[in-house]
Amino acid sequence: MSVRQAPTYQQGAPERPIDDDSDVEEEALANDYREQVGYRDGEDYDLDQHMSVGGGPQDLQAQLQAAATPLEYQATIETKIQSYDSYCNLFHFILNSEGPVDIEVPSYYWAWDVIDEFIYQFNSFCSFRQRLAFNQTTTQVNEDEIAVLRENPNTWGCYSVLNVLYSLIQRSQISEQLAARKRGEDPAPYAGEYGSRSLYQMLGYFSIIGLLRVHCLLGDFSLALKTLDDIELNKKAMFARVMAANFTTYYYIGFSYMMMHRYADALRSFNHILIYVSRTKNFQKGAQYDSITKKNDQMYALVAICVAFYPQRLDDTIHTALREKYGEQLTRMQRGGPEALPIFEELFRAACPKFISPTPPDFDQPHLNIDPVEHQLSIFMEEVKNNMYSPTVRSYLKLYTTMDLTKLAGFLEVDADTLRSWLLVNKQRSRQVRHSEGPLLEGDVVNSSDLDYAMQGDMIHVSEAKVGRRLVDWYLRNLARTY
Structure with missing residues (x-):
């Protein structure tokens, strides 16, 4: 699940005092969201204005901008591999330079875009590679693509992606800083030389959200939830100020809970973010609006599944929208019986993440490859069959x-x-x-x-x-x- 858009960087938003139980907090979050979608004209952020690193063998400015920019949908396999190499070079430079890289980070929106796009390309490449392995044909185009994949088995490898995310977290010591905040202590003594820099702090922070997402894509739902042990799920959190990060976080939390049969917790997660989206819908426009609308529908499908398993009273806004979108399917699922099975399967396929396998597929013996989506669907449907009566x-x-x-x-x-x-x-x-x-x-x-x-x-x-x-x-x- 990724809510993608071309990056629109704003001048770093100031810290706002937020009260969890007041309308002031909602207004603060709405203001943050206005900034993200360029609600006020003429506020596009110029990355070059905030770069303090000069030229060199690595054009760092260009790499930073490219890292946060979505790859073209119809990009060739060579372009996807080149993008992977670019990310490796960028993160290697950031993590292994002699001392912290001296860069003024534009905003936390930019930091999220970098991690989000990195994981999105990883997920897309794995799904693309799986499709080729499962649907091998005799066409010359596919044979060429398969040949390229054979020559680059480690490209966008699961280990490489996890290594980057864990390394960013470790280098920034963001977990130690977050734990100190939860204890009411000053996080500065725990930051170290790297963690005191905003570049490492922000990339490390959003790497935790990235780990939640990657572990969920790999089907390890308990580990996915455990990655958030140091992050407090409230509206003061940094991820809550970035609409795409907020949406992504609660989607994967809710989905992980659902797969662990904790439907009450899943519904609470889904309801939280869906109510927030409904309050900010007047600010949504353009490509991001279309993407959020699609993801909204997917999340409502998951709400319907959870309500069928665990009936409970929903917020009036959520209840009305759910009945409009999936009223008939929900009634049939709540009725149970064999006729409800196709509805559960249909909604799960439409709303689940694009699961990936931790290892590359076997192109020589395609019959041995397991489709991760079908695998997770079979696990889910076993639960449905056990409860259908x-x-x-x-x-x-x-x-x-x-x-x-x-x-x-x-x-x-x-x-x-x-x-x-x-x-x-x-x-x-x-x-x-x-x-x-x-x-x-x-x-x-x-x-x-x-x-x-x-x-x-x-x-x-x-x-x-x-x-x-x-x-x-x-x-x-x-x-x-x-x-």
Whole structure:
């Protein structure tokens, strides 16, 4: 998921005092967003005005501008490889120079554009390489492209990209600085020689967001969430001031939660960013508006999936938009049964990231290659199949306080053992880990269903689920908390 646009650099936005619980904060974020889309005419940023490095064997100014500029959609494979080499040279220079590179960074918008475009090109190249491997033909054009890929197996390699992101984080010591801020300490003593420079600090910061994205693309959702341990998810955060970074962060957090079956946390992430987008839609225009609109629709598809698994009340704005976009599909998914499976698959394909494989494909034995998108889809659909009869089972259980397992199996036209497995799965899924504070992987185990039951032999005993003390504590802690 990448919200891409040609970079429009603004004069570095001043730090604004932000109050999490006031409308002043929303206005501050809106002002930041106006700057990003060039809301006021005549404010385009000139990178050359802020460069303090002279000429040399490396044209650093040109490299910095190119690093934040989207590659042409129809770029040739040679151009993609050349772009990879350019990024390697740029990051090698920044990371391995004798002392920090003395450059005045234009703004955090520029720093995000560099990391965003770097990962976007990596993702696009991997997807392109996978398509060639899965759909090899006898045409001369494809044979030439495959020959080039064979000669450059390490181009846009997963290890190289992760190495760059981790190196930027380590060199900037941004994790130590963020941890110090969370403890209420001055981060300056932890910054070191490199981390005190804005170039390293900003690139390191957005590299953390980049790691969230890359690990999610690779299918490691728990590691993706763990990368954000040092970043506080509030509107004071740097990523929240850059619309594309804000959108990307909450998309991948929400998607990771969804794949880990933590639907309440996923919905909270999606709702947060969708409400923000709805409040800033009047400022959106041009190519970025079209891109955000498309990504918005994808996120609403994920909201529909999560609501089907975990029904809950949504914000009125989100609820109205969801019904307009996916009302019919949502109704069919909530009804459950085999006829709901194609809807889940359709929405997942439309809204999931473009997953990639950590290793290059085998062009000699294409039948051995695994499509990462199909692999993640199969994992997701197993969860759907395990839960597809849950709505029907719940509708019957709500009518009884005690019911014979065999009788209910007859109503559902399945054998008793199959029904027993459904009930066990549904019982387990009703208890979810829900995040309240601290690292994103942590949380309290709460009962997410209003219906509880127990099985004793062939008898099912049904009761209204009682909200436990831990759930009450969770609600009290989060009553005034904004995610």
